[in-house]
Amino acid sequence: MSGYVLTCCSTADMPYEYFKKRNIPFVCFHFNMDGKEYPDDLGQTVPFEEFYARIAAGAMPTTSQVNVGEFIDFFEPYLKDGKDILHISLSTGLSGAYNSACIAREELLPKYPSRKILIVDSLGASSGYGLLTDAAADMRDNGAALEDVFAWVEEN
Template identity: 80%
Template sequence: MLNYVLTCCSTVDMPYDYLQKRDIPFVCFHYILDGKEYPDDLGQTVSFEEFFSRIAAGAMPTTSQVNVEQYIAFFEPFLKEGKDIFHISFSSGLSGAYNSAAMAREELLAIYPDRKILIVDSLGASSGYGLLTDMAADMRDNGATLEEVYDGVEENKLNVHHWFFSTDLTHYKRGGRITAASAAVGSLLGICPLLNMNNDGKLTPRKKIRGKKHVIEEIVHMMEVHAKDSINYSGKCFISNSACYDDARKVADLIEEKFPLLNGRVMINSVGTVIGSHTGPGTVALFFLGDRREDE
């Protein structure tokens, strides 16, 4: 019997029921919306529909990462049960949560010297981070040891591709990520920024594409270019979206048409409340396994 638990952060942006079914406990980030603090609990407290509707109406949420004390409170019950821990953390390129988890690890190992706590920096976000966690759960369920799962995740984390586009620049303007002039010109011309995540786990702008149809075609083309075995890709594919399911469905339909050997249908999830606080509505993100990510 395996004597370790696989855990992650709420920024994995996978369905609550999925994590319950796969036996993957998660620790919540938090956000403040209209002066009130909420847990990023995968839509349980505030539904994704309500959250993105409030942003569309002008709300500007702020977020907070998991601190050392919160990680200790999350990890310690497993250690008290006599279990070891394998935790996959949100990207250090986007948050200090990995460092907080590592500090909590050191404090807890001083109290529980006979236990093991292994932590991987996913260098990922949203359902791309979820795809890596799904891989770890599959390995665990196939009988892999704690160390084997750790090694497998470390070896493969930079093979998880993250490609994003946004069709709504309003929230980017409100948050100061682009100027009002750039947002106005971009909206007038129908510009949809295409970004990906580099090997440092940071979001990197790649292209400015005119028109939703073209950016949908381009993001799928990036999967053709980078996916393992190209159109013969036989792995899983996840998509997350922030209140733009129809756009996500168009991407998924095109992928399912072009990649006939996919492992199951494309899973479409919602961007969570913490990541959605930064993207706002209108973002579609595509995740798959492919060649090794490098900064270009």
């Protein structure tokens, strides 16, 4: 069993079942539709069929990134469990989520000084970001060390 957890954002655009099967927890971005905010939990709260039907009926969704507090809430259970974290984030060219994750790390590390939280700017989005996360999961599953997976993702 690995001493670290590989995480990403819901914007990696892989199916919910994929993340569950590969043991890759994801932090949810948000979307607002018809004046109500929903988590981008990959169709669990608002099924994709309903989402697209509402758009076809004229709804115009907007999105928002994960904030610092949400990253803290997402990361902390793994740290409490004695796990290090490798988080692959949506590109900084598209979102401030990477910066929010970095601020959360700086707030958490004093509380968990023996833990590591490594955060990578994927420089990608959508399924390209998902494929990068998939390759990192393969490395993790084949026994690669946290730092080795981090270095590979940073280079690719």
